[in-house]
Amino acid sequence: MKKTLYIFQKGRLRRKDNSLLFEGEETGKKFIPVEDTNDLYLFGEVDISKSSMEFLSQKEICVHYFNQYYGYYMGTFYPREHLNSGHVILKQAEHYIDYEKRVDLARQIIFGSISQMTQVLNYYKNRIVSGADEITAVIDDFKKQLENLDQAKEIEELMAEEGHAREKYYSLFDYIIQNKDFPFEKRTKRPPLNRLNALISFGNSLCYTIVLSETYKTYLDPRIGFLHSTNFRRFSLNLDVAEIFKPIIVDRLIFSLLNRKQLNKKHFDKHTNAILLSEEGRKIFIRELDERLKQTKKHRGLGRNVSNRRLIRLELYKIQKHLLEEKEYKPYKAQW
Amino acid sequence: MAVTATHIWYYFICKREVWLLSRGIAADQEDENLDLGRFIDRNTYQKNKKEIVAGNIKVDRVRKEGEEVVVGEVKKSSRFKESSRYQLLFYLDSLRQMGIEARGELLFPQEKKREKVEWTEEKKKELDKVVEDIRKIAKKPVPPAPKKINFCKKCAYREYCWAEG
Numbered sequence: 179m180k181k182t183l184y185i186f187q188k189g190r191l192r193r194k195d196n197s198l199l200f201e202g203e204e205t206g207k208k209f210i211p212v213e214d215t216n217d218l219y220l221f222g223e224v225d226i227s228k229s230s231m232e233f234l235s236q237k238e239i240c241v242h243y244f245n246q247y248y249g250y251y252m253g254t255f256y257p258r259e260h261l262n263s264g265h266v267i268l269k270q271a272e273h274y275i276d277y278e279k280r281v282d283l284a285r286q287i288i289f290g291s292i293s294q295m296t297q298v299l300n301y302y303k304n305r306i307v308s309g310a311d312e313i314t315a316v317i318d319d320f321k322k323q324l325e326n327l328d329q330a331k332e333i334e335e336l337m338a339e340e341g342h343a344r345e346k347y348y349s350l351f352d353y354i355i356q357n358k359d360f361p362f363e364k365r366t367k368r369p370p371l372n373r374l375n376a377l378i379s380f381g382n383s384l385c386y387t388i389v390l391s392e393t394y395k396t397y398l399d400p401r402i403g404f405l406h407s408t409n410f411r412r413f414s415l416n417l418d419v420a421e422i423f424k425p426i427i428v429d430r431l432i433f434s435l436l437n438r439k440q441l442n443k444k445h446f447d448k449h450t451n452a453i454l455l456s457e458e459g460r461k462i463f464i465r466e467l468d469e470r471l472k473q474t475k476k477h478r479g480l481g482r483n484v485s486n487r488r489l490i491r492l493e494l495y496k497i498q499k500h501l502l503e504e505k506e507y508k509p510y511k512a513q514w
Numbered sequence: 515m516a517v518t519a520t521h522i523w524y525y526f527i528c529k530r531e532v533w534l535l536s537r538g539i540a541a542d543q544e545d546e547n548l549d550l551g552r553f554i555d556r557n558t559y560q561k562n563k564k565e566i567v568a569g570n571i572k573v574d575r576v577r578k579e580g581e582e583v584v585v586g587e588v589k590k591s592s593r594f595k596e597s598s599r600y601q602l603l604f605y606l607d608s609l610r611q612m613g614i615e616a617r618g619e620l621l622f623p624q625e626k627k628r629e630k631v632e633w634t635e636e637k638k639k640e641l642d643k644v645v646e647d648i649r650k651i652a653k654k655p656v657p658p659a660p661k662k663i664n665f666c667k668k669c670a671y672r673e674y675c676w677a678e679g
Contacts, residue, residue: 261540262538263538263539264537265538265539395542395544397539479676480673480677492673492677493677495673499677502657504657
């Protein structure tokens with residue numbers, strides 16, 4: 179499988195003959211193996227020439243930009259669509275415009291999201307020192323919530339269900355993490371006001387870009403989401419699908435980084451009104467995330483091993499099959 | 515819809531693939547088997563590659579035997595013989611419509627085998643039936659459900675078809 183490339187240092191990216199050359203201030207010149215590159219993450223200050231962008235587009239490589247100082251996600255260079263099918267795009271639009279169809283898909287996504295949170299809680303229930311009763315109570319709540327999802331007839335109701343679930347879920351983080359330096363307190367975004375929130379925000383923004391990169395490899399249009407409404411200016415389908423993968427990819431990673439003490443207080447910087455992961459912290463986070471995405475598991479439908487990253491692509495395929503009305507979409511459910 | 519040799523080829527292997535192709539849904543382009551196929555195409559028969567494009571057909575090689583035009587179609591194996599036969603028949607028929615009468619030959623260099631394929635009124639009728647059926651498949655609003663066949667193992671659509679759970 180093709181690789182993801184992360185650039186943290188300052189430098190210049192330009193086209194050199196039939197390849198891309200990165201001239202880093204720290205490491206000097208380095209060629210980028212374009213045929214083997216899936217997507218590119220720019221964290222450092224990188225000057226990128228137009229000819230290199232043309233080349234990246236030709237090689238179908240998405241480029242995700244992050245602010246160097248804060249690590250905030252800035253945007254994606256999403257090359258010209260190379261996979262086009264009139265039929266798929268019309269069906270995707272149809273499932274957005276037909277409100278009942280849209281609600282049905284949104285419901286499945288919320289179902290997937292809450293189920294995955296349940297999986298994470300199940301995993302930690304027997305591994306923690308205290309709080310098992312609290313976790314069991316929330317798992318029971320989730321079960322009832324999942325049963326009641328069928329009654330929701332509006333997107334807003336579904337969004338609210340998800341919001342409530344997430345609140346309960348976050349309230350258990352202190353039991354799972356058990357580290358005074360990383361209290362949950364409350365969810366704060368833009369800007370995150372404590373270390374744990376900084377981790378969640380950073381992890382989620384990465385999750386959105388991973389799903390976006392995978393969407394690029396399908397016939398789906400990332401601008402038409404179902405749970406998140408479309409305004410045609412920003413991507414939203416990736417936000418939908420990320421709901422299902424955030425708990426098992428991002429949250430599980432955060433817990434393991436903190437519980438194994440791979441990240442600590444030192445890896446965070448205090449800014450005037452925000453607390454953010456330092457560059458060193460971001461590197462550790464990304465290295466472990468990349469590792470996690472490469473891990474493979476046996477897939478029952480396919481009868482062979484697939485990586486966690488591939489699972490995301492398969493999820494998009496399932497959504498496409500739902501849109502083509504060949505098979506009803508059922509969200510992925512982790513089996514551990 | 516313009517029926518092409520690719521549709522004919524897959525008609526005898528997987529009707530679902532015919533539908534997907536007809537709707538412009540290509541297989542996973544990063545699939546290793548596709549990569550391998552492209553590599554073989556680029557790097558074999560370099561010296562005597564005699565591909566000829568006419569209209570919307572592309573034949574592997576053409577030679578003249580006296581007054582006769584012989585169209586050769588090279589295949590890796592005779593595993594999908596029926597597909598190969600009809601594909602070649604489709605070429606012969608297309609050429610005929612352009613006013614060229616030709617005889618066909620399926621070549622299996624690795625198996626050291628060759629097989630004659632000839633255009634006849636009877637076979638033409640069968641070909642027409644296939645073409646008509648391909649049009650029918652393409653018109654279906656929903657793709658035919660996947661069926662697990664031997665071909666699935668190496669098919670670049672396999673993840674798409676079998677993604678579930």
